[in-house]
Amino acid sequence: MGFDSVSASTKPTQIPTQEEDPSSPCASLLSFNTAPHHKNTATSVIFSSLILVACIALSAASAFALLLFSSSSAPRTGASFASLQTTSRPLTKLNRPVVLLISSDGFRFGYQFKTHTPNIHRLIANGTEAETGLIPVFPSLTFPNHYSIVTGLYPAYHGIINNHFDDPKTGEVFTMASHEPKWWLGEPLWETVANHGLKAAAYFWAGSEVHKGSWTCPQDFCMVYNGSVPFDERVDTVLSYFDLPTSEIPVFMALYFEDPDHQGHKVGPDDPEINEAVAGIDRMIGKLIDGLEKRGVFEDVTIIMVGDHGMVGTCDKKLIFLDDLAPWIDIPADWVQSYTPLLAIRPPPGFAPSDVVAKMNEGLQSGKVQNGKNLKMYLKEKLPSRLHYAASARIPPIIGMVDEGYTVEQKGTKRQECGGAHGYDNALFSMRTIFIGHGPQFARGRKVPSFENVQIYNLVTSILNIQGAPNNGSVSFPSAVLLPDPHKF
Ligand SMILES: *[C@@H]1O[C@H](CO)[C@@H](O)[C@H](O)[C@H]1NC(C)=O
Ligand SMILES: *[C@@H]1O[C@H](CO)[C@@H](O)[C@H](O)[C@H]1NC(C)=O
Ligand SMILES: *[C@@H]1O[C@H](CO)[C@@H](O)[C@H](O)[C@H]1NC(C)=O
Ligand SMILES: [Zn+2]
DSSP states (O other): OOTTOTTOOSSOOOOOOOOOOTTOTTTTOOSGGGGGGGGGGSTTOOTTOHHHHHHHHHHHHHHHHHHHHHHSOOOOOTTOOOOSOOSOOOOSSOSSOOEEEEEETTOBTTGGGTSOOHHHHHHHHTSEEETTOEEOOSSOOHHHHHHHHHHOOOHHHHSOOSSSEEOTTTOOEEOTTOOOGGGOOSOOHHHHHHHTTOOEEEESOTTTTSOBTTBOOOTTTBOOOOTTSOHHHHHHHHHHHTTSOGGGSOSEEEEEEOTTHHHHHHHOTTSHHHHHHHHHHHHHHHHHHHHHHHTTOTTTSEEEEEOSOOOEEEOTTOEEEGGGGTTTOOOOGGGEEEOSSEEEEOOOTTSOHHHHHHHHHHHHHSSOSTTGGGEEEEEGGGSOGGGOOOSOTTSOSEEEEEOTTOEEESSOOSSOOOEEEOOSOTTSGGGOBOEEEESTTSOTTEEEOOEEGGGHHHHHHHHHTOOOOOOSSOTTHHHHHSOOOTTOO
């Protein structure tokens, strides 16, 4: 779901598309360590399935990595890979590091191989890439993830636990247009930067319009969300910041594009319409690189390109209807905070959540509910701890884990069920997005294993050489991924 959907609908309009092959050998690929296994399958596959394409890239990259290791004596330790560079490159024009954080909504890992993306590949070739993609936080939705990227916190701790939710204490409703500081916990990067007396800028990012700490969403450096603003205009504005006197250039800039999420929902991840949207994003990256090169700062500026989550096809009658559970328990629509892929239920007082969970699971497991086995209900405290989705009163007590590509609805409708969705378990490969870092502290041509987006906050504060707020990223992550800066102490 992109920023454009301010109506906060959880049910995107959908039209038919192809579904990807769930039996794909890579469908279960979850971590970098399983990659070399796929090496031999790479050559003969037709480039029709996104997952297969991702596999091929993965295999090629793994083969490359193996070559690299066999030809050098560098030990393969933990998350770090061999690199020819040992320290960061000095700045030549700017007087301090500048980080430009770019998000392309719904840029599923693998999209970069679907079509010609010369500019993105230029960043990859001379930068550091998460070889098997960036792992979103759960739920793999737009607002929770964008805010995790800039705070380093899991949604339970930054407060944006869904794209829309109710505050159980006050009954107030959060939507993607809510900018009151009370909703937005944690310390986003623009606030951290402002708290250090430095300048930041944000061209549309979840939470950027919220006044927090020293951050006041300053005019001309913080844009009020308007999804109709052409991407070119956004890029031109960001580039214009580099025409300011050096001391006035914001040291942190965030830039957001709604594509290709928008197309992914409509047609699913395998449709040619995605290729066009991806090519459009690549053109914007090209325009940025050109603009920075013309100003002589491309090699000085740190570009971090990410997405918020991936995308998976939803089709083939993979539907689950809550009304089918009526023989076991009635789940009225007003108990349901969101349906799909994040099923979140808050029963009224008088109904014990554990009872509701037990009855729902009994029905789902009975074999009498269509696709019932593809939904499992949990008390939030009993969710797998890796999801970190419990420690907030805003999270409803009952959460359903929906299998990949399945959709939960109250009851059957005549709506077309095919399209694309995200919000599923963040361990699914289809939910992964991209991470590319290019700049003085990123080694050229380096691949690092996948990591969760909560690591990015510490990465940025480390590059900017400022003290960040406490968060859920690991303190040692920046030194595992960045080139050491000999000028830092
Ligand atoms: C990578 O950087 C080197 C050194 O600045 C440059 O010569 C080369 O053209 C760059 N490669 C790409 C693909 O941009
Ligand atoms: C949103 O941006 C479009 C395109 O720049 C513009 O025409 C429109 O007036 C803007 N809407 C608002 C409410 O500012
Ligand atoms: C995440 O970070 C917050 C803020 O430092 C902390 O209170 C919380 O315990 C952390 N949670 C996890 C799971 O690390
Ligand atoms: Zn979306």
